[in-house]
Amino acid sequence: MRVTSPLSSVAPSPCAGPAPNTPQPAMLLQAVFLLLLHCFACTLGQYELCKSLVSTDDGSVWEQYACQPKTASMKDHMRIKVDPQGITCGNPPERFCTLENPYLCSDECDASNPDLAHPPQLMQDKERNALLTYWQTVTWRSHPEPLLANISMSWNKTLELSDDVLITFEYGRPTVMVLDKSMDHGRSWQPYQFYADDCMDAFNMQPKRVGDLSPANITRVICTEQFSRWVGSKNDKNVKFEVRARFAVFAGSRLQNMDSLYTRMESMKGLRDFFTFTNLRMRLLRPALGGTYVQRDNLLKYFYAISNIEVPARCKCNLHASQCLMLDGNLQCQCEHNTTGQDCQRCKKGFKAKSWKAGSYLPTPNGTPNTCTLAGSPSGSNCECYGHSNRCSYIDYLNIVTCVSCKHNTRGQNCQHCRLGYFRNASAELDDEGVCIECNCNQMGSVHDRCNSTGYCQCKDGATGAKCDDCLPGYYWKQGCYSNVCDEEMLLCQNGGTCHQSQKCICPPEFKGVLCQQPRCEAGKDCNAASSLHLTTATLLLCTLLAHLLATFTPH
Numbered sequence: 001m002r003v004t005s006p007l008s009s010v011a012p013s014p015c016a017g018p019a020p021n022t023p024q025p026a027m028l029l030q031a032v033f034l035l036l037l038h039c040f041a042c043t044l045g046q047y048e049l050c051k052s053l054v055s056t057d058d059g060s061v062w063e064q065y066a067c068q069p070k071t072a073s074m075k076d077h078m079r080i081k082v083d084p085q086g087i088t089c090g091n092p093p094e095r096f097c098t099l100e101n102p103y104l105c106s107d108e109c110d111a112s113n114p115d116l117a118h119p120p121q122l123m124q125d126k127e128r129n130a131l132l133t134y135w136q137t138v139t140w141r142s143h144p145e146p147l148l149a150n151i152s153m154s155w156n157k158t159l160e161l162s163d164d165v166l167i168t169f170e171y172g173r174p175t176v177m178v179l180d181k182s183m184d185h186g187r188s189w190q191p192y193q194f195y196a197d198d199c200m201d202a203f204n205m206q207p208k209r210v211g212d213l214s215p216a217n218i219t220r221v222i223c224t225e226q227f228s229r230w231v232g233s234k235n236d237k238n239v240k241f242e243v244r245a246r247f248a249v250f251a252g253s254r255l256q257n258m259d260s261l262y263t264r265m266e267s268m269k270g271l272r273d274f275f276t277f278t279n280l281r282m283r284l285l286r287p288a289l290g291g292t293y294v295q296r297d298n299l300l301k302y303f304y305a306i307s308n309i310e311v312p313a314r315c316k317c318n319l320h321a322s323q324c325l326m327l328d329g330n331l332q333c334q335c336e337h338n339t340t341g342q343d344c345q346r347c348k349k350g351f352k353a354k355s356w357k358a359g360s361y362l363p364t365p366n367g368t369p370n371t372c373t374l375a376g377s378p379s380g381s382n383c384e385c386y387g388h389s390n391r392c393s394y395i396d397y398l399n400i401v402t403c404v405s406c407k408h409n410t411r412g413q414n415c416q417h418c419r420l421g422y423f424r425n426a427s428a429e430l431d432d433e434g435v436c437i438e439c440n441c442n443q444m445g446s447v448h449d450r451c452n453s454t455g456y457c458q459c460k461d462g463a464t465g466a467k468c469d470d471c472l473p474g475y476y477w478k479q480g481c482y483s484n485v486c487d488e489e490m491l492l493c494q495n496g497g498t499c500h501q502s503q504k505c506i507c508p509p510e511f512k513g514v515l516c517q518q519p520r521c522e523a524g525k526d527c528n529a530a531s532s533l534h535l536t537t538a539t540l541l542l543c544t545l546l547a548h549l550l551a552t553f554t555p556h
C-alpha cells in the first residue's frame with residue numbers, strides 16, 4: 001500500500017508519546033499520571049485519540065476512547081463529473097459577455113487554449129497568486145430551452161460534513177438550483193436543499209432560512225431564497241449549505257458546546273445521518289438573469305461559472321479511527337479498536353466475542369469505544385455468546401459457563417448453533433443477527449420442521465424440493481403428495497375418458513371404473529338408452545343387476 005497524504009494526525013502534545021513502562025518511583029508515576037489526566041481533558045473532548053497508555057500501580061495499560069478523524073478539505077479528494085456532455089464552454093470556441101458589461105462581449109472561451117479554457121477541474125484547484133480560475137458552461141444560446149447542468153461529486157467514502165459547503169459562482173449565482181446527496185455511492189439520491197429566487201414559483205415551497213428551524217426540525221429539507229437573488233455579482237458569489245448554523249442550534253453560536261451537539265447526535269434520530277453522505281450533486285436549473293426576465297437579444301451573458309467548491313468534512317469511521325488516509329487512491333479510515341473496513345464498520349477476524357458496534361460520544365467527554373474483543377478473551381465477556389446474548393450462567397453440576405436466552409434463533413453454550421427448525425446462513429459470520437435462517441419446511445410435504453445444514457427438509461413419500469413443497473413425477477399435490485390416479489403415460493384413462501389433474505378419470509357416460517375401463521352395461525339395448533342423463537338411480541341399479549345376472553348365466 002502506498003500512503004500519499006495523511007488527512008489528519010494527532011497534534012503533538014506531551015501526552016502523545018508512550019508512557020514509561022519500566023517501573024518508576026511512585027512519586028514520578030503519580031506525576032506522569034496527573035499529566036496524562038490533564039492531557040486527556042484537553043484533547044479527548046475532540047475525540048482525536050483512540051487510545052492512550054496509562055500508568056497505574058499495576059503497570060501501563062491501554063485505555064481506549066471513542067475517536068474520529070479531523071476535518072479535512074474534501075475538495076482535494078473529490079471526483080467531479082459534469083453533465084450533459086458538451087456543457088463546458090470552448091468546444092467550439094465562443095464569445096460571451098457578462099451581466100455587468102452586457103454589451104462588451106469580448107471574452108472568449110476556447111478549450112484548446114490553456115489560457116482561455118474553463119475545464120471542470122478549475123472548481124477544485126488551488127488558486128495561485130490570487131488568479132481566479134473557474135469552470136464555465138456554454139451560453140444560453142438555445143433559449144427558451146432551459147440551460148441545465150449537473151455537477152456530481154463523489155469520494156467513494158462515507159463522509160460527515162463538519163462545516164458549511166461553499167460553492168463560489170462567478171458572474172452571478174443561479175436563480176434556480178438543487179443540491180442533492182447520496183449515502184449509497186450514487187445508487188439513490190435525495191434533495192439536500194433547494195435554492196431559488198422565488199421558492200414558491202420554482203418548487204412550490206415556502207421559502208425558509210436555517211434560522212427558522214427549531215431543534216426538532218433542524219433536519220428538514222428547505223428551499224431558501226438567500227443565495228439566489230441578484231445583488232450585483234460582486235457582492236455575493238457564494239451559495240452555502242449551512243452546516244455551522246445547524247450545529248449552532250445545539251452547540252451555541254460559536255460552537256463552544258460541541259458535547260451538547262454530540263449528545264444530540266446520539267439521541268436524535270436522523271441527525272447524524274443528515275450530515276452523512278458519499279456523493280453530492282448540484283443541479284443547476286436556471287442561470288443568473290441580472291434582472292427579472294431573460295433578454296432574448298443578448299443570450300451570450302447567461303451561463304454558469306464556478307470557481308470553487310469547498311466541502312469541509314471528516315471521514316465517517318464510526319468513532320473507531322482518528323486518522324483517515326488516502327490509500328491507493330481511496331480514502332480509508334485507519335481503524336483502531338480491532339475494527340476493520342473502509343468505515344471501520346466490522347470487527348476484525350478473531351475479535352468477534354461481541355457483535356460490532358459504532359463507538360459512542362457518550363458519556364462525554366471521552367465517549368465509549370465499543371472495542372471489538374478477542375473471542376474468548378478475558379477482556380470480553382467471559383463466555384462468548386457471539387452477540388446473541390448478554391447474560392451467562394454457571395451450571396454447577398456440569399462445571400461450565402453457558403449463555404442464557406440466546407437470541408436471533410441461536411442456541412448452544414455459546415449461542416453458536418441454530419435452533420431446531422433453523423439452519424446456518426453460510427454467508428453470515430457467527431456474530432451476525434441473520435446467522436440462522438428458518439427452515440420453512442412445507443408442513444404437508446415434510447416429515448418434520450427441521451432441515452439439514454444446507455436448508456434441505458426431510459420429505460414424505462412422493463414429495464421433493466428443498467422445502468418438500470413439490471411432488472416427484474407420478475405424484476400430484478393436494479395438501480401433500482399423492483400417487484397419480486391417472487396420467488398421460490402409464491395410467492391412461494381409457495375409452496375416451498380424460499384425466500383430471502392426475503386425480504381422476506372423467507369417463508364418458510357409458511364407462512366407469514378408475515380408468516374408465518369398465519362399460520356400465522355389457523349387454524341389453526336398454527343400457528344404451530340408459531346412458532341418457534334422464535335415468536334414475538333405480539333404473540341404473542336395475543340395469544346393473546340385469547347385466548350381472550346375464551354375466552352369471554353366460555355359459556363358459
Ligand SMILES: *[C@@H]1O[C@H](CO)[C@@H](O)[C@H](O)[C@H]1NC(C)=O
Nearest residue numbers: 083084085148149150189283
Ligand atoms: C441531472 O440529474 C438528474 C437526476 O439524475 C437527471 O434527471 C437530469 O436529466 C440530469 N440533467 C442533466 C442536464 O444531465
Ligand SMILES: *[C@@H]1O[C@H](CO)[C@@H](O)[C@H](O)[C@H]1NC(C)=O
Nearest residue numbers: 155156157329330331332342
Ligand atoms: C472504492 O473504495 C473501495 C475500498 O477502498 C475499493 O475497493 C474500490 O475499488 C473503490 N472504488 C473505486 C471506483 O475507486
Ligand SMILES: *[C@@H]1O[C@H](CO)[C@@H](O)[C@H](O)[C@H]1NC(C)=O
Nearest residue numbers: 208212213214216217220222
Ligand atoms: C420548525 O419548527 C418551528 C417551531 O417548532 C416552526 O416555527 C417552523 O415553521 C418549522 N420549520 C419548518 C421548515 O417546518
Ligand SMILES: *[C@@H]1O[C@H](CO)[C@@H](O)[C@H](O)[C@H]1NC(C)=O
Nearest residue numbers: 062336337338371372373379
Ligand atoms: C485489540 O484490542 C485490544 C484491546 O481490547 C488491544 O490490546 C490489542 O492491541 C488490539 N489488537 C489489535 C490487533 O489491534
Ligand SMILES: *[C@@H]1O[C@H](CO)[C@@H](O)[C@H](O)[C@H]1NC(C)=O
Nearest residue numbers: 425427428429432434435437
Ligand atoms: C445471510 O447472511 C447475509 C450476510 O449477513 C445476509 O445479507 C442475508 O440476508 C442472510 N440471508 C438470509 C436468508 O437471512
Ligand SMILES: *[C@@H]1O[C@H](CO)[C@@H](O)[C@H](O)[C@H]1NC(C)=O
Nearest residue numbers: 451452453454455456457466
Ligand atoms: C442436505 O440434503 C440435501 C438433500 O438431501 C443434500 O443434497 C445435501 O447434500 C445435504 N447437505 C448436507 C450438508 O448434508
Ligand SMILES: [Ca+2]
Nearest residue numbers: 122133134307
Ligand atoms: Ca478555481
